[in-house]
Each structure stands twice: as C-alpha cells, then as structure tokens.
Amino acid sequence: MTDTVSRRSALRLVGGAVAVAAAATGGATSPAGAHAPGGPGPSAGRRVESLLARLTLDEKISLLHGATDPAPLGQAGYLPGVERLGIPPLRLADGPAGVRVTARATALPAPVLLASAFDPELARRYGRVIGHEGRALGQDVLLSPMVNLIRTPYAGRNFETFSEDPLLTADLVAAEIEGIQGEGLVATVKHFALNNQERDRESVDVRVDERTMHEVELRGFKAAVDAGAGAVMGAYNKVNGTYACENKTLLTDVLRTQWGFEGLVMTDWFAAHSTRKALTAGLDLEMPAGTHFGAALKRAVRDGSVAERYVDRAVRRILSVLDRFGLLDGSAPPRPERDSRAGAAVALEVAKAGATLLRNKRGTLPLADGSIAVIGQPGSLPFISGGGSAHVVPDHAAGPLDALRARGGRVTHALGEDIFGKPLPAAVLSPRFDSEGRRVEAGRTWSYDGTLTVDRADEWTFVIHYSGAPTIRPKVVLDGKELFPLVPGWGEYFMGGYVTTAADGMSVRRRTVAVAKGTHKLRITAPGGDTGQRFRLRRITSATRAQDVAEAVRAARAAHHAVLFAYEDATEGQDRTTIRLPGHQDALIEAVTAANPRTTVVLNTSSATSMPWLERTGAVLQMYYPGQEGAAATAAVLFGDCDPGGRLTQTFPFDDDHHPVAGDPRRYPGVGGTELYSEGVHAGHRWYDAKGERPLFPFGHGLSYTSFGYEDVSAHWHRHGLDVRFTVRNTGRRAGIAVPQVYVGRSPDLELDQAVRVLGGYRRLALDAGQRQRVSVRVAPRTLSSWDADRHAWVLGTGRRSVWVGASAGDLRLRTSVEVHG
Numbered sequence: 001m002t003d004t005v006s007r008r009s010a011l012r013l014v015g016g017a018v019a020v021a022a023a024a025t026g027g028a029t030s031p032a033g034a035h036a037p038g039g040p041g042p043s044a045g046r047r048v049e050s051l052l053a054r055l056t057l058d059e060k061i062s063l064l065h066g067a068t069d070p071a072p073l074g075q076a077g078y079l080p081g082v083e084r085l086g087i088p089p090l091r092l093a094d095g096p097a098g099v100r101v102t103a104r105a106t107a108l109p110a111p112v113l114l115a116s117a118f119d120p121e122l123a124r125r126y127g128r129v130i131g132h133e134g135r136a137l138g139q140d141v142l143l144s145p146m147v148n149l150i151r152t153p154y155a156g157r158n159f160e161t162f163s164e165d166p167l168l169t170a171d172l173v174a175a176e177i178e179g180i181q182g183e184g185l186v187a188t189v190k191h192f193a194l195n196n197q198e199r200d201r202e203s204v205d206v207r208v209d210e211r212t213m214h215e216v217e218l219r220g221f222k223a224a225v226d227a228g229a230g231a232v233m234g235a236y237n238k239v240n241g242t243y244a245c246e247n248k249t250l251l252t253d254v255l256r257t258q259w260g261f262e263g264l265v266m267t268d269w270f271a272a273h274s275t276r277k278a279l280t281a282g283l284d285l286e287m288p289a290g291t292h293f294g295a296a297l298k299r300a301v302r303d304g305s306v307a308e309r310y311v312d313r314a315v316r317r318i319l320s321v322l323d324r325f326g327l328l329d330g331s332a333p334p335r336p337e338r339d340s341r342a343g344a345a346v347a348l349e350v351a352k353a354g355a356t357l358l359r360n361k362r363g364t365l366p367l368a369d370g371s372i373a374v375i376g377q378p379g380s381l382p383f384i385s386g387g388g389s390a391h392v393v394p395d396h397a398a399g400p401l402d403a404l405r406a407r408g409g410r411v412t413h414a415l416g417e418d419i420f421g422k423p424l425p426a427a428v429l430s431p432r433f434d435s436e437g438r439r440v441e442a443g444r445t446w447s448y449d450g451t452l453t454v455d456r457a458d459e460w461t462f463v464i465h466y467s468g469a470p471t472i473r474p475k476v477v478l479d480g481k482e483l484f485p486l487v488p489g490w491g492e493y494f495m496g497g498y499v500t501t502a503a504d505g506m507s508v509r510r511r512t513v514a515v516a517k518g519t520h521k522l523r524i525t526a527p528g529g530d531t532g533q534r535f536r537l538r539r540i541t542s543a544t545r546a547q548d549v550a551e552a553v554r555a556a557r558a559a560h561h562a563v564l565f566a567y568e569d570a571t572e573g574q575d576r577t578t579i580r581l582p583g584h585q586d587a588l589i590e591a592v593t594a595a596n597p598r599t600t601v602v603l604n605t606s607s608a609t610s611m612p613w614l615e616r617t618g619a620v621l622q623m624y625y626p627g628q629e630g631a632a633a634t635a636a637v638l639f640g641d642c643d644p645g646g647r648l649t650q651t652f653p654f655d656d657d658h659h660p661v662a663g664d665p666r667r668y669p670g671v672g673g674t675e676l677y678s679e680g681v682h683a684g685h686r687w688y689d690a691k692g693e694r695p696l697f698p699f700g701h702g703l704s705y706t707s708f709g710y711e712d713v714s715a716h717w718h719r720h721g722l723d724v725r726f727t728v729r730n731t732g733r734r735a736g737i738a739v740p741q742v743y744v745g746r747s748p749d750l751e752l753d754q755a756v757r758v759l760g761g762y763r764r765l766a767l768d769a770g771q772r773q774r775v776s777v778r779v780a781p782r783t784l785s786s787w788d789a790d791r792h793a794w795v796l797g798t799g800r801r802s803v804w805v806g807a808s809a810g811d812l813r814l815r816t817s818v819e820v821h822g
Contacts, residue, residue: 047328048319051085052312060315061298063087065290073138074102076269076389077288079318087319088327092188092287095144096160097385097627098392099134106133106343107384107394109351109627111145112607115162116354116624116646116702118739119764120175126350127179127187129343134185136338140327141186141231143389147173147220148195148235150607150650151683152661152668154576156198158607159386159625163649164684165699166216167759167783170223177227184332186325189224190233191268193217193250194677199575199669202271205238208677211752213239214787216683222259230263230321234283236271243278245271251282258792264317276306284314340395344629351633353737356622356646357703364598364618366640366705370560371410374401375552375592377419378565383604385625387500388572394628400565400602403635414555415548416564416588420502421463421510421538428453429522435537440528448524452478460515461540465506466526468533473507474526476537483511499569499582506534545584549591556596563600563638564592570606575669578656579610589613602634608652608659611696622646640705645737645764647702647808651685654696660687681755681786685809689756698810700741700762706732706769708807710740715803715818722779726805726814728765729772738765742777743804743812744784747797747820752786754797757804760784784820798822 055063059082069078069091077092094100098108106129108114114126127145134142146157150164162169173189180187194206194217208217221232232255234245244250245267255261266285272278275292286293300306319328326332357365374380382397405411424435430451440446454460462483466473476483500508526535556562566585570576580586593599593616600619603609604626614620621644626633637644653659660683661668666676682690685699713726724742743757760779767773784801785794798820806812 048316048323051087051319051328052316054085055082055315057298057301057308057311059084060311061290061294063315063318064284064297064311065286065293066092066288067290074100075139076100076143079285086328087322090140090322090327091138092141092143093134093137093139094389095130095134095142096146096390097625099130099137099139099142100389100392101137101139102393103137104393104395105137105338106340106347107392107397107628108343108347109354109630110159110385110390110606110625111162112150112159112649113354113624113626113646114350115168115172115649116356116622117350117764118168118647118649118762119353120171122350122353123172123175124179125346127176128183129179129346131180131183131185132336133338133343134180135183136336138335139185140325141188142180143188143190143233144180145173145176145187145224146190147224148191148193149217149220149683151196152575153579153608153650153653153659154199154668155196155607156570156575157388157390157572158650159570160390160572162220164651165649165759166219166683168649168762169220173220174223174227177224177229181228181230184325186230186321187224188231188233188266189221189229191235191244192221192232192255192265193235193244194239195235195237195244197575197669198573200673202236203238203673204670205241205674206677207240207674209680210789210792211787212677212680215681218254221255225255225259225261230325232261232263232265234265234267234271236268243271243273245283246274246278246281248281256282262317262320264314264321275300279306279310279314284317344395347627348629348633351623351626351630352636352642352645354624354646355633355637355644356648356701357637357644358620358622358648358652358697358701359614359617360619360703360705362597362618364561364600365621365638367561367563367600367638369409371412371558372404373552373555373559373562373596374404374411374413374565375416375556375562375588376565376567377415377417378567378604379563380413381503382628382631383565383567383625384628384630386570386606390572397628398631400563400631400634403631404563404638407635407639410559412555412559414552416552416592417583417585418540418544418548419499419567420465420508421461421540422544424537424539438526438535440526440533440535442528442530442532444528446524446526446528448522450522451519452522453519454515454517457517458515458541458543459512461510461512463508463510463538463540465502465508465536465538466533467506467535468527468529470507472527472529472533473509474524474533474535477523478513479520483513484509499567500571506536549588552588553591553595556592556599559596561598561600562592562596563602564589565602565604568605568609576607579608579653580656581605581609586612590616593617600638602638608650610653610655614696622648643705643734643736644702645704645739647700647739648697649699651688651695651699651809652697658693658695660684680753686755686758689809695810698808699759700739700808701810702739702808704732704736704738706730706734706736708732708736708738708767710805710807710813713803713805713814713816715816717818717820720778721781722760722784722803722818722820724760724777724779724803724805725774727772727774728767730767730769733769735766735768738767739763739807740765740775740777740805741808742779743806743809744779745802745804747784747786747801748799750786750795750797754786757802757809758783759809760803796820796822
C-alpha cells in the first residue's frame with residue numbers, strides 16, 4: 001500500500017535526526033547504556049578491538065552460537081567464552097515473569113497483569129526484581145521482555161506480553177528494561193518482529209505494509225532500543241517473505257540504520273535458517289547451538305562465500321555488550337544474594353495493582369460479613385503462571401482458599417469442575433490394578449492388557465498423570481486407538497501450567513472420547529526410562545461432572561457470598577481455539593449464579609474471555625496469572641483492603657465472531673502459510689472504533705470501589721507536544737485508584753487512513769474520598785504523527801484535532817479540540 005501526504009505546508013517530518021520525546025506518562029526513554037554499568041567509551045572500544053584482533057577464527061565462531069553448559073543451572077541457553085583471553089561465558093535465562101532456572105525464584109504476576117496497572121514506575125520496579133534475581137541466580141542475559149502486541153485473543157502468549165496498544169506497550173517496556181539492566185542483567189527484547197501468534201509461528205509469512213509495521217508493532221521495539229536494551233531476539237516467523245532472523249529490512253535497515261541499535265541480535269531457539277544470508281543481514285548469535293553459525297560458517301569463511309568481516313562485525317557487537325556490562329574488564333559488581341522477601345513484596349503489589357474489576361452490581365464487592373462458598377479447583381490450588389518459558393519455580397504458593405479462610409468466618413469449598421479426574425473404580429477393570437499409584441523402575445517397562453467395562457454410554461475424559469518426560473509418558477490404547485499420542489511441535493515441550501501440572505508436580509494430559517456401553521479393550525505400556533516413572537490413570541464422566549456441579553450449587557445456596565474461580569491455561573507453543581472458558585465452566589457459572597446472585601467470578605485466564613453468563617453475576621474480577629502472591633492479592637481485593645486498580649490493556653469482545661481477526665482466516669491464522677495484517681493501523685481498540693463495534697469491555701475499562709468525576713479539560717500545543725489538562729475528583733466515600741486516559745482524533749491535514757482516535761497518554765491516580773486533582777498529560781509529537789512510507793519518516797499530523805478524556809476507550813467523559821502546528 002502506498003501512503004500519500006497532503007502538500008499543505010503545515011506538515012513537517014518528525015524523526016530521523018530529530019529526537020522525539022517518548023510518552024508523557026512515565027515512558028520517557030533514556031540513552032543506550034545510561035542505566036547499565038560499564039557504559040561505552042573510548043577505552044571500551046579499544047578493549048573490544050584488541051580482543052577481536054587476538055581471536056582465532058575458531059574462537060570467533062565459538063562466540064556466535066550457543067553450546068552445552070558444562071555446569072548448567074537450568075537456564076535456557078549458554079554461550080561459551082574464550083578463557084585464554086578472559087572472555088567469560090554467558091548464561092541466558094527465560095524471564096517474562098521471573099527468572100526461569102532450576103532453583104526457586106520470585107514468581108511474579110504475568111506481564112499482562114503488570115501492564116494492567118498502567119504504571120511505568122511499577123514496571124521499572126518489576127524489572128529490578130528480575131534483574132537482581134537473575135544476577136543472584138548466576139545469569140547474565142534475560143530473554144525478556146516480550147513486547148509483541150496482542151493482535152488476536154487466541155495467541156497463546158498474550159499473558160506474556162503487555163497490551164494491544166503501541167503507546168502503553170512502549171512506555172512499559174522502556175521502564176522494565178531500565179529496571180532489569182540497572183541491576184546489571186542484559187535485557188533481550190523479543191520477538192522481532194510480528195510474532196503475534198503461536199500457531200504456525202515457525203513458518204507463517206506475515207505480510208504487512210511499512211506504515212502499519214512502524215505505527216503499530218514496532219513502537220515497543222523502538223522504545224526498547226531507546227531505553228538501551230542490550231539484545232534483541234529475532235522471531236520465528238517470516239516478514240514479507242523473509243524469515244525474521246535473516247531479514248535485512250528489519251535487522252539492518254530499521255534496527256541498526258534507522259534506530260541506531262548497537263547491541264547484539266540473537267535468534268529465538270532454533271530460529272536460524274541460513275548462514276550467509278542471516279549473518280550478512282545482521283544476525284549475530286545463533287541459539288541454542290551452531291547448526292548454521294558453527295562448522296557451516298567456518299566452511300563459508302574458508303571457501304570465501306562469507307567475508308570474515310561479517311564474522312568480526314558480529315563478534316564485535318557481542319563483545320561490546322559484554323564490555324558495556326563490565327564483563328570484560330571485571331568492573332561488573334559482584335553477584336548479589338537473593339532477596340526473596342523484597343521480591344515477594346513487589347509480586348504482591350503488582351498483583352493488587354493490576355487486579356481489574358470488570359463488573360460489580362448490587363454491592364457484591366467488597367465482601368461483607370457472612371459465609372463464603374469458594375467454588376472451583378483454582379480456588380483451592382495456587383494458579384501462579386502460564387506454561388512454557390514463562391513458568392517459574394516459585395519460592396512458595398498458596399491457594400485462595402487458604403487466604404480467604406485466614407480472614408476468619410465460615411468458608412467452604414466445592415470442586416465445581418474437576419480438572420485432574422477421579423480414580424477409576426476397581427470394578428470396571430479386569431484384571432484389576434492400582435490405577436492411582438503405579439511405579440515403574442528405571443530401565444523396566446510395565447504393561448497391562450485387560451478390559452474396561454462401563455454400564456452406560458457416556459462421554460469420558462481420560463486423565464493421565466505421569467512423572468516422566470513427554471517422550472516416555474505411558475501409552476494408553478483404548479479399543480486400538482491411542483488416547484495420548486505424542487503431538488509434534490512445541491506443545492509437547494512447553495508444559496508447567498496450571499492445567500498441565502498436578503498438585504504433586506506430575507505432568508497431566510487429557511483426552512475426551514465417547515465410550516459406548518459394554519466392554520472395551522484397554523492396553524497400557526509404561527516405560528521406566530532412566531530414572532523410573534510414576535503414573536495415574538483417572539477419568540471424568542458426565543455423572544461425576546453432574547455430582548460436582550450439584551455440590552457447588554448446594555454450597556453456593558447455603559452461603560451468603562459465592563466466589564467462583566474460573567480458569568483458562570495458556571502456554572507458549574500453541575494458541576487457544578476459542579475465547580470461551582474451557583470445559584464446562586460456562587454451565588457451572590450459570591448454575592452457581594442462579595443459586596446465588598451474590599456470586600463473584602474470579603478469572604485466572606490469559607487473555608480476553610467471552611462471558612455469556614455475565615448478567616447473572618454479582619461481580620467479575622480479572623486476575624490473569626497472578627504469581628506466587630496471587631492468593632493474598634486476590635483476597636485483599638475481594639475484601640476491599642485495596643482498590644482494584646487495574647484497567648484492561650486489551651479489548652474484550654463479546655464472542656468469537658466479533659473481534660479484529662474474526663471471520664477472515666487470511667488475517668488469522670493465515671491461508672496457505674501467509675497471514676495478512678490487512679487491518680492496517682486499526683489494531684486493537686482502534687478497530688472497534690473504526691467498525692463502530694461495541695465490545696464486551698473496552699480497552700482501559702476497570703471499576704473502582706469508589707466513583708470519579710472528570711471536569712474542566714483544556715489542551716495546548718507547543719513544539720514539545722500537546723499538553724492536556726483536566727481535573728479528576730473522587731466523588732465516593734472511600735479512597736480509590738483512577739486511571740484517566742487521553743485520546744486524540746485524526747489529523748485533517750493527512751490524506752491517510754487514520755485511526756478514529758489513538759491513546760495519547762494516561763495517569764494513575766490515588767485519590768482520597770472527596771479529593772480532587774488537576775492532571776496534566778503530555779502527548780508526544782510521535783503519538784500525533786503518522787509514518788510516511790514514501791519518505792520513510794514520521795509526519796506530524798497537523799490541523800485541528802479532537803481530544804477526549806475518559807475512564808476507558810468506551811467511556812469518554814470530556815472533549816475539546818486543539819490546533820496542532822508544524
């Protein structure tokens with residue numbers, strides 16, 4: 001698509017050599033290296049060049065790919081150093097929600113919950129916890145933060161990232177990186193770029209025009225570079241026909257030339273596809289091994305197909321990052337001790353600050369005196385995080401039931417919907433065996449040949465719990481059909497989420513099949529592997545499900561309050577297939593709310609969720625994946641110890657048929673391996689405005705236990721941006737959190753397809769009852785600009801522009817206009 005601009009003389013270019021302020025809301029960026037130890041300087045450059053001159057070709061190549069760690073700490077990757085020259089090795093750990101190694105660490109709330117606080121300073125403190133713990137746990141590089149936008153509600157990693165909005169994402173990633181690197185840990189912003197889904201992520205070709213890419217997806221990456229990120233991770237997918245990890249447009253033209261990035265670029269794990277093309281395009285480091293940047297690269301240099309200067313360039317970038325963080329001259333501070341208490345305090349604060357109250361009718365919340373029925377398995381077991389690379393081994397964890405009982409009063413619990421299954425009755429098996437506690441010794445294989453007899457046709461969900469790796473899990477065959485076959489792809493590798501892990505740590509898999517009345521042949525083969533294996537075989541039937549629902553209804557009816565915990569488990573490696581709650585939870589909620597209208601639904605879900613039962617509920621509280629302190633935070637919000645201060649960073653659609661990628665498979669998941677970003681700049685809440693589509697809950701939505709009034713708005717333009725001023729007043733009877741948001745309308749001077757309105761800025765305010773505060777929000781020139789694809793630069797959108805102030809994208813209270821000049 002070719003963009004055109006008006007010839008009116010009022011237009012001017014923004015960008016290039018002109019420094020543009022970031023966001024007015026705490027997202028101001030910093031010069032590269034400003035918050036990291038060992039800032040670059042002349043001596044640093046000489047040190048790197050001296051080392052480079054002394055390295056052999058083999059040593060250089062050894063620095064360009066990962067290897068096996070001789071003393072692994074359970075981290076994701078390892079880069080060997082060169083001991084002869086004092087170049088130390090690097091350990092690289094996953095870390096979107098804490099440091100993922102074998103040892104225990106602070107399991108922080110999911111980044112999407114952090115983002116819901118709309119608080120860059122809190123993001124900075126979140127980053128400091130991760131940075132401190134990463135160094136304490138022996139790590140040098142953090143593979144985080146993730147800043148890909150939430151484009152589709154189905155994406156399996158939406159909980160690992162921040163928002164559907166480019167400005168909010170940019171503010172938060174800049175702050176978090178400053179926090180991480182301020183502790184001496186190298187931050188790696190990922191996944192560059194347009195890795196907005198897990199389905200076909202290794203092969204899908206994202207087709208996107210230049211303007212859309214710069215105005216939407218790339219803003220967060222640019223903010224990360226401006227904040228001094230030490231590393232960038234290339235994505236798996238293709239962008240406009242070329243794999244991201246060998247895409248010269250991305251890695252050199254945009255990242256290096258336009259943005260001035262001086263750090264290193266690494267692949268996502270196994271995301272390299274070539275040697276010469278990737279290296280010359282700007283890739284520096286292949287992880288986790290050297291398929292393309294190992295022996296193949298050495299041969300290419302030897303036969304002249306790759307000039308050694310490209311190897312030197314990549315090595316220079318890697319050494320420069322090491323030097324910037326004090327890893328070459330020994331100036332890096334000593335590794336600190338973990339401070340688990342401080343980490344837990346931040347985890348609790350983030351979970352409370354991001355808690356988002358979506359609905360509250362009939363004074364349901366805060367909870368008053370009276371008995372409470374806790375319903376749902378997540379109510380009794382801790383729901384800490386999603387699965388995959390975001391899973392952290394927590395210092396500790398408790399379920400909400402314990403936290404609620406600690407408040408005193410009568411608190412009961414009902415299962416509601418079984419997740420882990422019930423033991424198979426011995427009578428249905430012939431010959432009988434203990435399906436609850438089979439143990440297989442190392443090097444041995446246990447097998448069973450028998451029958452399963454059922455007295456009526458039913459839908460059975462078979463559930464297997466096992467302690468072995470996915471490749472050695474028990475094989476269960478019913479009437480000649482394997483129930484739990486190994487599925488190729490990342491879905492088998494990434495586990496560790498709530499639904500895929502039993503309370504005792506065993507891995508869990510499920511399969512639902514129709515079972516006819518009568519006798520069925522059952523065969524089980526369980527290998528012991530190298531370390532032995534335990535396994536359990538369980539089941540859920542319509543009869544057991546009905547019993548669980550009936551128990552939940554009785555408990556809800558007998559209590560003054562019902563608090564129902566609903567779940568949806570997400571993980572890297574696979575997308576959701578619907579935004580409906582999994583299993584039969586919708587029916588459970590319908591039954592419980594019919595029994596008790598004072599039911600609060602607490603959502604431990606990863607992303608947008610449909611709610612066909614919404615009008616029956618008293619309240620709905622979105623807690624996402626709240627980390628190790630999630631139970632305490634949930635109880636604090638439910639009882640009103642703190643105000644629910646979170647706001648949605650993504651729009652919640654009504655159902656699967658009404659959102660930006662619905663109804664067009666070319667947009668998602670792609671057709672013939674190609675995916676079109678044909679929505680253009682109308683991403684997220686902008687799409688709903690453009691289509692006039694009313695969502696279930698708009699971007700920025702979130703309720704308080706008090707109320708707020710907005711008044712007296714004004715807007716003033718000057719060369720540093722647009723200053724919007726207004727007053728917010730707490731009109732209720734208790735203290736609370738307000739998050740006023742500023743939106744800016746189209747420029748009449750740009751002949752471009754612009755969004756109806758864009759987020760211009762926001763503030764997070766804590767106001768006492770009756771308190772009023774005059775608020776000033778700066779909207780940066782960048783936010784008021786559009787990308788000119790012909791000039792490859794930003795163009796300021798001049799002319800009279802509308803300005804709105806409100807509580808969400810769907811609740812705009814004030815409006816004014818202002819003349820923007822070039």
